[in-house]
Amino acid sequence: MSPALIAALPFLGALLPGLLIRSGRNVAAISCGTMTLLALIGLCLHIPAVMDGQVITSSFTWLPRIGLDASFRIDGLSLLFGILILGIGLLIILYARYYLSKGDPVGQFYTYLMLFQGAMMGIVLSDNVLFLLVFWELTSLSSFLLIGYWKHLPEGRQGARMALTVTGMGGLAMIAGMMILGNIAGSYNIGDILQAKEAIQASPLYVPALLLILLGAFTKSAQFPFHFWLPQAMAAPTPVSAYLHSATMVKAGLFLMARLWPVLSGTPEWFYIVATTGLFTMLLGAVIALFKDDLKAILAFSTVSQLGMVTMLLGLGTEAGVIAAVFHIINHATFKAALFMTAGIVDHEAGTRSMKLLGGLRKLMPITFIIGTIAALSMAGVFPLNGFISKEMMLDDAIHTSWAGHPQLFGIIAAIAATFSVAYSLRFISGTFLGPVRDDYPHHPHDPGLGLLFSPGLLVVLVVLIGLMPMTMAGWLVTASANAVTGAATEPDLALWHGVNAPLLISGAALVIGALMVAFHRPLQRIWDALPRPEAKTIFDAVIRRAVRWAQAVNDGLHDGRLARGAGMMAATIVLAGTFAWITGRAGPETRAMLPISPVAAIGFVLLIVATACMVVFHRNRLLALVLIGIVGLIVSCAFVYLSAPDLALTQISVEVVTVMLMLLALNFLPKVTWVETGGLRRGADALIATMVGLAFGGLAYAIMRRDFAFDTISQYHIANSYKQGGGDNIVNVTLVDFRGYDTFGEITVLGIAALVIYAMTETLLIGKSARKLANWRHDQKRAGDRHPLMLVVATRLILPISLTVGLFIFMRGHNQPGGGFVAGLIVAISLLMQYMASGFAWAQERQRVPFHAMIGAGVIVAAATGMGAWFFGVPFLTSAYGYFKLPFLEEFELATAMAFDLGVFLCVVGAVMLALNSLSRIARRTGESTNRPATNQAPPAVPKEAH
Amino acid sequence: MNHFIIAPVLLPAIIGGLIILWMRHDLLLQRVFSTVGSVLLLGAALYLAFHASTGEVFVYRLGNWPAPFGIVLMLDRLAGMMLVLTAFLGLVVQLYAIGSGWDRKGWHFHALWQFQMMGVMGAFLTGDAFNLFVFFEVLLIASYGLMIHGGGPLRLRAGVQYVVINLIGSTLFLAALGTLYAVTGTLNMADMAIKVAALPLSDTAVLRTGAVLLMLVFAIKAALVPLHFWLPSTYANAPGPVAALFAIMSKVGVYSIIRFYTLVFPGDSAVETLVSDMLLPAALITLIVGQVGVLGGRHLGRVAAMSAIASIGTLVIAVSMFTPESISAALYYTIHSTLTGAALFLIADMIAARRGGDLWLTLRPKIQNSGLIAAMFFAAAIAAAGLPPMSGFIGKLLVLDATRLDPWWVGIWATILITSLFAIVGFGRAGSTLFWLPFQLQRIEQQAAAEGRPAPQSPIPPKLEPDEHIQDIGDAVSPTLTFAATGTLLAGLVALTVFAGPALRMTDSIADQLFSPHPYVESVLVNQEGARP
Amino acid sequence: MDLFFEILVSALLVIGGFFGLVGSYGLVKLPDPMTRLHGPTKSATLGVGGVLLASMIYFAWFGAAPSLHELLITLFILLTAPVTGLMIAKANIHLQWTRDELPPTGTGTNWATLSDRPSLMDDGADLRLVDEGD
Amino acid sequence: MIAYALTFAFACFGIALLFNLYRVVIAPGVPDRILALDTMTINMIAMLTLFGLREGTEMYFEASLLFAMVGFVSTVAYAKFILRGDIIE
Amino acid sequence: MSRLFPHPILSALLVVTWLLLVNDFRWGSLVFGMILGLVIPLFIKPYWPYRSTLKSLPKYASYMLLVFWDIIVANIQVARIVLFKPNSQLKPAWIVIPLDIRTPEAITVLAGTITLTPGTVSCDLSECGHALLVHCLHAPDPAAVVADIKTRYESRLKEIFA
Amino acid sequence: MEALVAIAIGAMSASGIYLVLRLRTFPVVIGMTMMSYAINLFLVATGRLAINKPPILQNHGAPDFSAYTDPLPQALTLTAIVISFGMTAVVVLLSLGAYIEGGDDYIDMPESDRREDGNAE
């Protein structure tokens, strides 16, 4: 079976429970089990080839450019781990079927479990480190889901997050490490990397890469100081714990260290980091495990310890160490899975996992007792179980290791750790099964059915068999995998009995002392409890809590919703970056002479500066600010006239009046005064930023104005062709409707959309809460009588036709003289607005026959249609045409498609301006103001006769 | 081909125009027209992208004026990709908006949507610097309308800020364009590239200032720190589908940076590496700020918003290298982060609709469809945090790979990887609070019920009173459609992962084209048959 | 003849400038808002009128073609200045004057600005005025 | 001669504009400010006309005309605002 | 005819306006101006519902000349007051002018005239439109001002407006 | 003359920015208007200053480039004026809407945008 398919089968299996979600536990378990079994069979089919020393690979290109390929390999190491993952997985699937209750979402459980299984298989089968990383992170994610499976338990959620955080962190470090490794080796392919030992170890980046990769491995394998997540993960359902912490997740780190052992090991860095960490973790985990009361906590810390032991063995960098490590991986998987399942059974049956509430189950649950005891004894390293053999090998390696010139240190610590292992194992047995039967178990414990017992039972059988016949049962696998790691072709000698040697003596002593420690557990516990010790979980929680608080503080402080903060930062950044760009460049001499300052200009300048200064000083009086805006606009318009930009002047001044009207409409509601709310310091800082901006912007303008263009500008073409090609004398207008008509098309769309936005928002304000607010609105202003003064009404009625004529004139002449569709549109809009102001909204609205919306839509479509008309002549969008025509008795006149386009502009402008102002005034009318139309039923003021 | 280039601009413009002209009062008709329009738009985008993929650069001379005197539209591979991405996102999110009923929360949703599309498409297609400004404004003004769609005090207030900041941005844009025009005398981007290359040394100060100001404009749009302050409140308060659509808006800024600083101001011009030197530190800080925001998020909308900022940081890190590999990585990441950001906001909206509009990351009762939404959230969060198996991981690898030769690589890698952890923790907390914590409440209630006790008061009573500006599940026209739309985005991410190879080949070819701009310039300025003299 | 028009134009310019200045000076000098209203509404009209007239004559005589369009601006200003004055006066009345301070209308009704009845031009009042006849 | 007259007129209207500005800024009430702004517009028209006269061009006629229109409308709007708060009702 | 030309005087005014705008007599402009004179009044007809017509155009022209003359005189007077009369000697006054004219157009013209002429500004109308409030800059004898206005302007306007 | 224009641009943009940094919507909007005046003048200035050389052809052609100021910046400015008008209109109404809905015219986001009592995990 292809390695890819083997890796894929669990993922396929993950889909099934989801699809069969209503079918219940059996279907889910069977389907998942089948997939697992298939994969296992597929894997086992490769055993002969692997035993021959072959490496089976298959590869699919995925991201060839960076060397991420979906490559798979099966060698001895993959085989070992694959068998563990799938084999124990199969047992877990079975066990979980009986462990989970009907109320649990079983479909989810199996999906997560299969996802996890697939991820693990991916790790062990990957032949590309980047590809391996994918699965590596997937195990973190799927274990997050598994650990948090019981969502209602706070411990479950916390444990899941903690596991994700720690292993996720390691995974991230590993990404960097793997990429460095791949860059040194020139390939991410594991086969290639394994060949590059010299290059890697000679690289200056070897140590960083090593550290980063080990960070990944240590976090995953719960090595000190990252060991704390593992016990927290015990909140998961027991089948999960049994799976993750015996055979799979935590072993991933070990797998990785073994996988990269050929290229990373053998250096002092490797030895001191890996072996030391492993040794210390072994001791630490064992010690802590002794003082835990929760069965699963004991097992968890024991796992930490046992993993430390394997790490230590790998860290030795010797072949013997690897063999012992590999063998212990197998042994640990068997007895630890059995132990977790036992603990699960106890929990399931007795209703508690706390040893304070347990004891004496030997009589009530004899089969469980036997299974648990055998497994625990193996964990203790008791003859003749499999744990014994690998522990002996470990002790043998340890006492022959010299650490920083201390030949004994390693052995002594290993021996102490072994003693504690004995102690917690024995305590597990005694605290659970031995002692008097109690009458206060939460439930009524008895042996469960075969469904729950089968898996641990089978594992215990293996424990015994491997112990008795290590070569037969596991020798081949250990050989294959150890050789895959070391690259050698040796046949390890696994034997139960090596004669009486130092390790055996140590073991014996450990057994005795361990038993004594269990006997004197109470005083030891008291000492332990009295010892001040950092609780890793507390520290982690505190770190995370602080980090989150800090992040919240930074986030809240930074994004505090103050506009001035953002705008000020923006302004300062712009000025600083712009200035930096300027000073790092070169600015040649000022080539243009200054124009003389005429008195007119001087007066205008003084007015502008005074008005601008007043604006800053008096802006709190809002109406005055508006008046000042009017003045500034007026002067700017005059400046445009002065600076040869009549079109701009027309546009600016007409836009300004509409803007002022808009603001007046809004100011009707808004407060009329802006109170002083900022301190002097803040105002000073703002003034500083403002000054910076002013200086920079003015300076830039000055620098530009005093220099000539480096090249001819493209506008020379426009000047030359405005009449010849565009048929108009007003170059600005021809530019707008022809050379750059597309800009104008976008521009009128903007205007139209603006009106739509305003309309839409008004509609929203006129419903719901805001509408109720408006209905009860109290204006803060005293109102005069005479809404529609007679003289005003009459005058505006006369002005309307005149200004329409003016608008038409501006429109028609725009192509050749200042003006055009935009200004014309504004003039017409303003003259219509005059009617609204003078005679009232309802009165004017009654006379308004074309809906403004339609005018906008029509404007955009007229402009677009004019542009598309060009297509019929096979020329691009907006290609203009014009011609001169002559009617009898009259002069020649010009017709241009640009005029049709300008008509679109005109319509859009009128529609948009009117719609916008209309919408605003509708808000005002919603505040309960009557209109002049519905008021007709009111009696007109009586005219006393005597007045005549 | 011929006139087809302009279709992505005209099609939505005309549909938008027709909607306001004739369908103002008929939502059903609007929906049909708008959807058909979006489908056609996607078709047009695919058609154009297909043609562009040959490597040919297509030029459309508006008004038949010769370049550089008129405005030209430009279609190359990059434009083609952005068109497709936009049209795809637009269609999917629009379907979400219809399904969720958001489009009936206020007026003119569909018209504004079409105009929004018009603006974005126009920005991607234009070959003229000032025209880019115009279409930026089109897309902005439409986005204002969409952002405040539905109203509500916070949304309107955030809208004011959004508009004001963008007005400053527009002002800056004009200043930059004025400066560049003053020194080069042209607005056409290809022509400007030639002028920049030929610029006498005495004028570099003005040019550099213009180039940097322009970069800052795009950085504002892209929300690069410290120009990002507008983003969190805007995105968090925008209607869900609108925030989702905004995922493409920040990309317009990034697109413009890529376009301008490969074509007009390449590193060997007088601008030198000024822009990339400024972009890189800003991008790193952006990434940090974004991920810190994810870590410290109290509100899912803001978490998603900060995640969007972080993705911009990652993206701009890649951009700032300005190598073909890094631009290719950036483009891949663009697709990824657009889809991811959109998916996150849609999911947040689905949650909000079931929580009375409440996205605070605090204990609330379990929501309807919790499992499915949780699964979607999980997938989107994985993508956002850059974990496998979603495309974020590949994107991250690509960015790491593209930066490995930079002298700052250690800092870059460390920032990217460490901040990823922030994201993992932040999203982990968010997901756990949103989807797991309610089970605790439920369990307590169930136990209480089983024991006949009155259920304890939940810590904070749920806010389930729908206000008019809050989307409620009861307003949804078709929840199925919302799931389908969100699922489509996630499927897009999966496809981007599985077909990362082909995707990267595409972005590689785009980057290659960007780094050999000669054919581009040639097709704009030299081959002008048929244009007016 | 040129000299005549030169003198005419110059005189108009001087007159315009003078009245323009006086009008604005009145705006500064006069004691209260109502009196200040008199300055600009009159003097400024003649001021700008003089200048416009000067321009018209100048271009008509010295320019290429006769030009009368300044007349349009003059007319426009003459048309609007009274309305502007009225509106500002009403604003002043609204802000600073009460019924008692103003003389009675003599018609038994109130001044419109201080009234709380609908405006004369509302509800078809213009029609009513027409019906009443002169 | 015309040149001197022009200069005189320029000076007059220039000073007038300064008076107007003074009244806009320093005023007991808003109507005064509005009046001053209105006068300013009128004076600006005069200035524009003088400028056109000096430069011998009639290119600025449209601008003057528009100033007149716009000045009227904005003055009415301001006054209406003071009178009624709502300028379109 | 009246349907086609709702405001014949207005139409003429528009033709003149157009020609002034074009500022260059051509037949084409005249034709176009006449078209405008035809179309625009139709377009604005709803905005000007109750037209009142001028009874006598010559009388109106002579009235205009009178007002024009008065404006010049007024300016000189006001200039003297502004420049030379100290504020303390100023005698501002409100006066009320009872109106005999009724049409809005006539009232408007009268009020406009008052504002444009010597030292007086029309300030308000009574609710019923039968009295006009005028402010005088310097009016030692208010009654005389009232009489002057009524005879000099109002009586003429009464004849002009139908 | 150039110096005056530059100072004017600087002064208007400085006052504009100062107002944009205020706390209430109204001064901010006014500030934006000032900014847009400044930028419009700036854009015109990028075509370099010219007096009485409006870009309107006198005799249809035979162009003498020195007789006309650069028309292109003017066209750009026109577009900019129109667009900023649309934007201003939107922001004016938006700030009014925010005032009506929110009850005050502060421009900063209220605290409720960022915080809510309760315990996250």
Ligand code: NA
């Ligand atoms: Na335009």
Ligand code: NA
């Ligand atoms: Na509302």
